[in-house]
Amino acid sequence: MGKITGFLEYERQDETYEAPEKRIKNYKEFTIPLEEQELKAQGARCMDCGIPFCHSGCPLGNLIPDFNDYVYKGNWKEAAKILHKTNNFPEFTGRLCPAPCEEACVLGINEDPVTIENIEKNIVETAFKEGWITAQPPKVRTKKTVAVIGSGPAGLAAAQQLNRAGHYVVVYERDSKVGGLLRYGIPDFKMEKHIIDRRVKVLEEEGVIFKTNSHVGIDVDASKLKEEFDAILLCGGATVRRHIPIPGADLKGVHQAMEFLKLNNEYVDGVADFENIISAEGKNVIVIGGGDTGSDCIGTSNRHGAKSVTNFEILSKPPEGRPAHQPWPYWPMKLKTTSSHQEGVERFFSISTKEFIGDKKGNLKGLKTVEVEWLFKEGERPQLKEIPGTEKTWDCELALLALGFTGSEKTLAEQFGLKMDFRTNIEASTKDYATNVSGIFAAGDMRRGQSLIVWAISEGRQAAHHVDAYLMGESNLPLKDGFDLPRV
Known part of the structure; x- marks a missing residue:
């Protein structure tokens, strides 16, 4: 790391908030960002561990020491590249994740851990501001088609990965706008919805097709969907309320x-x-x-x-x-x-x-x-x-x-003939995310039950790898970490 003694020289510094009496008058985000020099100092606190545990605490396997180092050095563009290798949507996790990475930070054994989540958010916001985040459509199309049901974080992550592998991807969303619980469950004071819209625009420019007001199993026939697509990935969430x-x-x-x-x-x-x-x-x-x-x-x-x-x-x-x-x-x-x-x-x-x-x-x-x-x-x-x-x-x-929630709705399971586990989630193994019906896969809360946004993105990425392998016999898409490699 560039600042070997940084963890001894700098104390943890978090974003501050607008006063409660001011912020409760509206629904806008109310965090007050740190200055760039302050963020560099926070990146310098990453202590060059012999064995870092932060990235193993993160379900996505984010390469945290690497992007912390680049932030300390002021190389935000390289930090953004490294962050996006493992996380499709750091603007979501940087606002909403409970940060298990910070609880696994080695510095956290006897000091305040590194402000990993806030650094992550500032990296991606800098990347959007500077215009570094642009559409990456595949150079070659495979002519394979995939339907992704559900446009929450699992569905969006899987759709982007599968599209970049060259497949034609259509995302079905039963609500009027894309985002799932990101849009309809998370208040704007935690994440304003233009944050979703700008990322969806990138996915659309890459070639992902979104069909809203399309409730599969209700106003979209499930059997026809199976006939029209080479593979189907279910990312409908765990929506049965307790x-x-x-x-x-x-x-x-x-x-x-x-x-x-x-x-x-x-x-x-x-x-x-x-x-x-x-x-x-x-x-x-x-x-x-x-x-x-x-x-x-x-x-x-x-x-x-x-x-x-x-x-x-x-x-x-x-x-x-x-x-x-x-x-x-x-x-x-x-x-x-x-x-x-x-x-x-x-x-x-x-x-x-x-x-x-x-x-x-x-x-x-x-x-x-x-x-x-x-x-x-x-x-x-x-x-x-x-x-x-x-x-x-x-x-x-x-x-x-x-x-909380007790599991996924039964509509899709019944119409596709899928098995459900004892918690009424779609039964699909993490070995390949495949259900008991050939060509149909499940990921995110619909498979694992109510969980964290970071797990949803992770499962969407991993399921995309297995869907790609099912369609093509092999896959260059990462399972947990590494580069997002389009098929050439």
Whole structure:
């Protein structure tokens, strides 16, 4: 590395945020970028490890020490080339990934880890600004055709890889715009949607065809699709939302988080009126579920002008530091405080919702909870126990269920005759991502279940390799890392 003593000379420095009272007045991104010299210093903190673990912590295998070194040296163009060797969409991961690479950083053993995610975002933003990211259409077409179903990060990554291998690729998306949960599940204050649009434009210039408002299995016949294409890759995500089976769950005012977020994103996009969304304005909002989706609901509710925002999590409160039983370089389950939490929320852990309370007109007015504790016994699953005498009633006019997903929808499996696993995901092995039906493959959340954006991109890239090999007998597309080599 260029600055061998950089990790001794510079402290970790993160992007700062606009003040909460300012940023909650709109839906724009609110990070304040570091200056170039500050970013170079952050790249210099990469400590020339004998054996770096950061890139093994990353599902994409990003060549992190290499691009950190080029950032330190000010060679942003070379850094962008290296970053794009393994990651099709660093502008997505640089904003949305929880950065397992940083938890695996060697410097993180006894100091703050390198700001890998922020460096990644600045590399790709510099590349777009300088015009270095341009379409790379294949020099030769194979005349093979591939249908990719779903335009989330897995589908987009696979489509770009397969197109660059020379195949004709058509992406089917059931919604009106491309992006999947990137567009409809992620609020604009975390990623503005022009970030998706500029990358989709590059894919279109490379030759990828997008067909929106095309719900395969509903208004696009699955059997005809199989006749028309040489291969099909399913990247439809894990979209079956988990419900809460308690009294009052059907009251007006109890909504799934993704319903709430999608309608709001459509409002921000200008395709829906505020009157037609699920509004938190002036309401006591309770978000049930403590993950990233719950956090997104908190930030959105505050922007609506909620009277109060409360967050329930049934699990115990995690420690603020790395737990002893999750040593470096493993991913630690520790307390996460997001920018949305900082904007205003009261958080409660080890609490379970028992009943929703409504008025005579069926409107939600409150809910009942009880505190719980988790009992652990070696060799057995943890047991949940309610604590007597801890029942409580809360005022609530809007309850948002951010409880995750239980698997993929069954429509495609039924129409294509595909096997599903015990978690109702499409059954396909990581060996080749192939399903039980010849020529049909699956990747991303639809195959592995609800997961991270970085895993979706990784699976899309790897599945593309196996689809290419199925079509051509061999593939030059990378499995995890290396150059994106078009067939010549």
